[in-house]
């Protein structure tokens with residue numbers, strides 16, 4: 001069987017990290033694409049020169065021409081601009097919407113059967129725009145944010161309880177903004193739901209509230225530390241887990257920005273929900289039972305995402 005082809009659209013901090021992981025894990029041949037000349041070629045060559053060290057039998061190529069991604073099986077999109085301290089993700093909407101248009105057209109012309117994972121922010125609106133511009137089926141276009149947000153949630157819980165991250169299952173729902181919804185009742189440490197941990201004295205309610213708040217603001221915490229851009233190791237690992245679920249038909253249930261039509265009472269939009277990822281892309285949305293408080297937080301975040309989609313439609317009339 002021929003090797004799979006992984007196209008990385010955007011070769012900046014996340015794109016380069018994705019290429020590194022994809023090569024080390026031999027997910028397939030990698031094409032790094034970017035509009036910046038020399039950047040994808042330089043990263044591809046540097047990485048290719050590392051493959052003999054760990055015996056990875058894959059090729060890496062840098063490209064400025066969409067023709068080079070022809071026939072890609074998976075495309076991971078990080079093209080665009082990242083925020084700097086003082087900015088919100090939403091401030092990136094205008095500039096990154098134009099980028100999604102160019103990327104959507106490039107994907108449509110060259111790899112219409114690919115599974116597409118969008119990472120570019122503001123995530124829920126950009127994955128929507130990318131699906132609209134590419135015209136791909138909604139199950140083949142998803143956004144990466146929930147895996148990252150819930151990994152942050154799990155890490156903070158592990159730090160607090162001392163329990164291995166391997167035994168923590170944390171979930172976040174809704175849009176990738178500060179009003180995301182960490183699912184306290186559905187997340188577990190060693191099988192115990194978080195409210196039960198508080199009851200048993202593993203942590204106080206104030207500790208738990210602090211972890212929820214830190215999870216919501218996790219992206220901004222890294223931006224404030226790095227000063228020149230945003231997180232890239234955890235985002236890249238998160239997207240790779242989604243690509244592997246598709247390539248290996250793993251049927252993993254991962255929190256992703258998936259198209260909801262009816263699920264969670266939504267009428268056709270992308271937002272963060274758990275979904276089964278396999279060879280069919282986002283095969284099924286998993287519906288958590290939400291109590292009144294959770295439903296209200298979810299609705300607030302959905303309203304923010306809807307506002308961003310309305311802004312996209314105002315900027316680009318072809319989306320209306």
Ligand SMILES: NC(=O)c1ccc[n+]([C@@H]2O[C@H](COP(=O)([O-])OP(=O)(O)OC[C@H]3O[C@@H](n4cnc5c(N)ncnc54)[C@H](O)[C@@H]3O)[C@@H](O)[C@H]2O)c1
Nearest residue numbers: 010012013014034035079080081082119120121144145235
């Ligand atoms: N969804 C998430 O959870 C999440 C997490 C981290 C970062 N992000 C977002 O991912 C994006 C990328 O982050 P990064 O740190 O890799 O940024 P980066 O600036 O390091 O890389 C972005 C790359 O995109 C390229 N680019 C710009 N316009 C392009 C176009 N039209 N076509 C192709 N390439 C183009 C740039 O030349 C640059 O190399 C940002 O929007 C950031 O906010 C999202």
Ligand SMILES: O=C(O)C[C@H](O)C(=O)O
Nearest residue numbers: 083089218219220230231
């Ligand atoms: O916070 C950002 O701007 C990047 C990303 O969305 C993140 O959560 O790390």
